[in-house]
Amino acid sequence: MDLYSHIIKLKSAVDVKESLFSGQSFLWDNYENRNDYYMTVIKRIPIIIRQLTDNKVEVISDSITVDSILISDFINNYFSVNVDINKIYAENFMELYPDIYSMLNGYYSLRILRQEPFETMISFMCAQGIGMHIIRKQVSMLKKFYGEKFSITFNGDEIILYSFPTPQQLANADLSQLSLCTNNNKLRAANIILAAKSVVEGKLDLNILGASEIPLAQLRNTLCQIRGIGFKIADCIALFGLGRFDAFPIDTHVKQYLGTWFKSTTALRSLTPANYLILDAEARTFLNPDFAGYAGHILFHCWRKEIKKLHSF
DNA sequence: TCCCAGGCCATGT
DNA sequence: ACATGGCATGGG
Numbered sequence: 001m002d003l004y005s006h007i008i009k010l011k012s013a014v015d016v017k018e019s020l021f022s023g024q025s026f027l028w029d030n031y032e033n034r035n036d037y038y039m040t041v042i043k044r045i046p047i048i049i050r051q052l053t054d055n056k057v058e059v060i061s062d063s064i065t066v067d068s069i070l071i072s073d074f075i076n077n078y079f080s081v082n083v084d085i086n087k088i089y090a091e092n093f094m095e096l097y098p099d100i101y102s103m104l105n106g107y108y109s110l111r112i113l114r115q116e117p118f119e120t121m122i123s124f125m126c127a128q129g130i131g132m133h134i135i136r137k138q139v140s141m142l143k144k145f146y147g148e149k150f151s152i153t154f155n156g157d158e159i160i161l162y163s164f165p166t167p168q169q170l171a172n173a174d175l176s177q178l179s180l181c182t183n184n185n186k187l188r189a190a191n192i193i194l195a196a197k198s199v200v201e202g203k204l205d206l207n208i209l210g211a212s213e214i215p216l217a218q219l220r221n222t223l224c225q226i227r228g229i230g231f232k233i234a235d236c237i238a239l240f241g242l243g244r245f246d247a248f249p250i251d252t253h254v255k256q257y258l259g260t261w262f263k264s265t266t267a268l269r270s271l272t273p274a275n276y277l278i279l280d281a282e283a284r285t286f287l288n289p290d291f292a293g294y295a296g297h298i299l300f301h302c303w304r305k306e307i308k309k310l311h312s313f
Numbered sequence: 314t315c316c317c318a319g320g321c322c323a324t325g326t
Numbered sequence: 327a328c329a330t331g332g333c334a335t336g337g338g
Contacts, residue, residue: 236319
């Protein structure tokens with residue numbers, strides 16, 4: 001079992017309330033409580049981390065080694081601290097869009113996490129045309145129904161957690177019971193079972209897919225072979241689960257800011273597969289193509305918070 | 314009541 | 327190629 005499989009993110013190490021679902025990005029608190037501590041759970045071991053002023057990650061726990069991997073090395077990779085936030089836009093971005101550039105100032109501490117591919121794939125298959133709270137509910141029910149229950153002790157309290165189910169566990173799931181976890185959507189549940197089976201049978205190897213330097217379009221087309229995965233979800237899996245920061249998922253919010261902020265006329269039309277690819281190409285003219293998705297995600301959160309007045313991640 | 318929420322797919326033109 | 331409706335439910 002690989003190192004990622006038992007990661008659970010918690011919003012705050014001091015006041016543990018709400019775990020993030022896979023696919024959510026992590027925005028360091030860049031406003032006031034810069035010294036807040038956070039906790040992540042790896043292999044059922046609680047790891048306490050803290051943000052440093054340069055958005056690097058400090059691992060508070062003493063050097064822990066799991067499966068011959070130093071946790072601090074793992075954490076720094078997990079939080080993609082090597083990504084230079086100053087190089088994610090095209091070189092002339094600041095001159096072309098000075099207002100947007102300054103508005104993005106509060107969002108540079110956002111880190112895209114290198115999350116476990118299978119967990120990311122299934123989680124995003126639950127994220128279609130439905131509100132964030134329902135997406136979160138679906139993922140948490142999947143874990144509760146099909147994952148393994150375990151507990152850790154933190155600050156003297158016992159915290160009950162559930163690991164994300166393995167491909168085998170979901171492949172063997174009963175359709176009607178799994179539907180309870182997918183907002184009663186039987187089609188979605190069936191698609192998840194099919195996807196899990198293709199992983200179990202070896203027809204889909206996400207680790208090989210992520211490790212190889214295949215072109216983004218080819219990677220996207222491979223993922224789109226799976227029922228229930230289109231361009232947007234495929235790009236999300238690539239961006240959040242396969243470390244492909246060049247993948248640029250276009251959802252309803254991205255479409256909106258492309259039209260409003262960047263005056264794309266294509267963004268005013270319906271998001272057909274053809275228009276998706278046009279928007280994708282357009283975005284790469286004012287973003288660094290190699291980090292288009294990373295930049296896009298910062299724009300995404302800025303749009304949601306500043307314009308749409310939403311506050312969930 | 315109506316519309317939208319981090320879409321995808323089958324069907325009809 | 328494009329438009330439309332179904333899937334599903336909760337919140338503004």
